[in-house]
Amino acid sequence: MAKKIVLLAHTGQVGFELHRQLQSLGSIITVSRGDVDFLDSDAVYKHIDELAPDIIVNAAAYTAVDKAETDENNAFALNRDLPEVLAKLSVTHDALLAHYSSDYVYPGDGEKPWSEDDLTGPQNLYGRSKxxxxxxxxxxxxxxxxxxxxxxxxxxxxxxxxSMLRLGQEREALNIVSDQIGAPTPARLIATVTSLCIQKFMASNNANKLSGVYHLAPRGFTSWHGFAQMIFERARAEGVTLALKEDGLGQIESTEYPTPAARPLNSRLSLDKIESAFGLAMPTWQSQLCLTFDEWLEMNKS
Known part of the structure; x- marks a missing residue:
């Protein structure tokens, strides 16, 4: 029997890709903020309870990291209270809940990739809410x-x-932070891996043992400056017209670009657990950027 999948926030960048990737797993019922107020826990419970889902995929989140510092109520309503309601619904309907979290839950220091059992220690309100x-x-x-x-x-x-493509077409010079290190993760990879993991979870005889926290990112690490550098290399190689000069991409440290919310310097994530548990081999961040850039090119053909 086809599974009934309830997907929250299908129009966001992750939700959009999930809507495409999950089609083969069952019938998808999308739930948007136009259907129910995600800030109203009782309304969310009632709405989804009536749908009787087999799988709940939550792509809804408060993602405005800096704004969260002064918008605590809404950040916690979306990032804590909504997942709590969905967890209760998953128990009621014996459903699998797939939910998305962030590298911001870790302290962000050191250089070693974080593993799922490392101590958490968010540096900002967004991280605490997640x-x-x-x-x-x-x-x-x-x-x-x-x-x-x-x-x-x-x-x-x-x-x-x-943002880089827009700014690179507008400005001759840019300075980008070079001391924050992580793995740029495309929404399409998140959706693809989610679909694979859900399939294996639902087919497993020990599904409950697979329940847990997993890191989902590509292989390898770079800085925001390194990420920007490759974006502009690809843009030039594909003939995108840039105002940015060849030597116009400068490096700065986080202290030179203060933001309301502190950013982790170390966002490296170990992928050992997800690769082992689900038999995956994660691709590199560079290969994923090339795929995403090609998609952008296709969407922006004049």
Whole structure:
């Protein structure tokens, strides 16, 4: 029997890709903010309870990291309270809950890649709200997959890739932070891996043993400056007209670019657990950027 999948926030950059990737797993029922107020826990429970899902995939989140510092109520409502409600629904319907978290739950120091069992220690309010969402899911749900991702981008939406392409066409010089290290993660990879993991989870005889927290990112690491550098290399190679001069990409440290919310310097994530548990071999961030850039090119053909 085909599974009934409830997908929250299908129009965001991750939700859009999930909507494409999950089609083969069952019938998808999308739930947007136009259908129900995600800030109203009772309304969310009632709405999704009536749908009787087999799988719940939560792509809804508060992602405005700096704004969260002064918008605590909404950040926690979306990043903690909503996952808590979905976890309760997953128990009610014996459903699998797939939820997304962040590298921001870790302290962000050192150079060693974080593993899923490392001590957490968020540096900002956004990170705290994501961590509390994780803890709520872990304490309530019996069948769940929490995917902690980093530096999410896509060929659509609002993200670093599109910001760089826009600024590179407007300015002759840019300075980009070079002391924050992580793995740029395209939304399409998140959706593809989510689909594979859900399939293996649902087919497993020991599905409950697969429940847990997993890092979901490509192989390898770079800085924001390194990421920008490759974006502009690809742009020039593909004939994209840039105002940015060949030597116009400068490096700065985080202290020279202060933001309301502190950013982790170390966003490296170990992938050993997800690769071992689900038999995956994660691709490199460079190969994923090439794929995403090609998609952007296709979408922006004049």
């Amino acid at each position: 961590l509390e969402g994780d803890l709520a899911v872990e304490s309530i749900a019996s069948k769940f997959l929490i995917f902690r991702t980093s530096w999410v981008y896509a060929a659509r939406g609002n993200n670093f890739l599109l």
